[in-house]
Amino acid sequence: MAYDPNNIFARILRGEIPCRKVYEDDYALAFYDINPQAPIHILVIPKGAYVSFDDFSRYAPDAEIIGFFRAAGQVARAAGAAEPGYRLLANHGPDSHQEVPHFHVHIFAGRKLGPLLAG
Numbered sequence: 001m002a003y004d005p006n007n008i009f010a011r012i013l014r015g016e017i018p019c020r021k022v023y024e025d026d027y028a029l030a031f032y033d034i035n036p037q038a039p040i041h042i043l044v045i046p047k048g049a050y051v052s053f054d055d056f057s058r059y060a061p062d063a064e065i066i067g068f069f070r071a072a073g074q075v076a077r078a079a080g081a082a083e084p085g086y087r088l089l090a091n092h093g094p095d096s097h098q099e100v101p102h103f104h105v106h107i108f109a110g111r112k113l114g115p116l117l118a119g
């Protein structure tokens with residue numbers, strides 16, 4: 001699947017659409033999900049153009065992969081979620097119901113998160 005440069009997260013990265021920013025560095029941007037599914041629901045996205053985890057894990061240079069995952073861990077710790085715990089989730093492709101075709105991880109925290117999969 002080719003990367004769509006007009007997907008909503010690409011537009012957020014370019015500053016064309018606002019977001020409630022949590023964190024930013026050279027490799028990642030983190031912001032609150034517009035439709036939170038937990039008291040803390042943060043999205044972390046790489047600055048590079050990758051459709052999904054499959055694309056990112058295949059093609060991103062090591063520095064981008066390391067930078068991205070270090071940032072995601074930092075965001076979760078800064079949100080106070082490391083101690084009670086949190087869930088990190090990435091959807092890839094139609095079976096997962098991935099909506100936005102720019103790789104992102106969800107960080108869910110702030111309550112007991114229940115079973116791994118619903119339905």
Ligand code: 5GP
Binds near residue numbers: 020
């Ligand atoms: P996916 O299903 O692709 O893993 O998750 C996409 C997530 O992006 C959803 O949780 C959805 O609420 C969130 N989202 C979609 N559009 C926007 C937006 O414009 N701003 C923010 N902050 N989140 C969005």
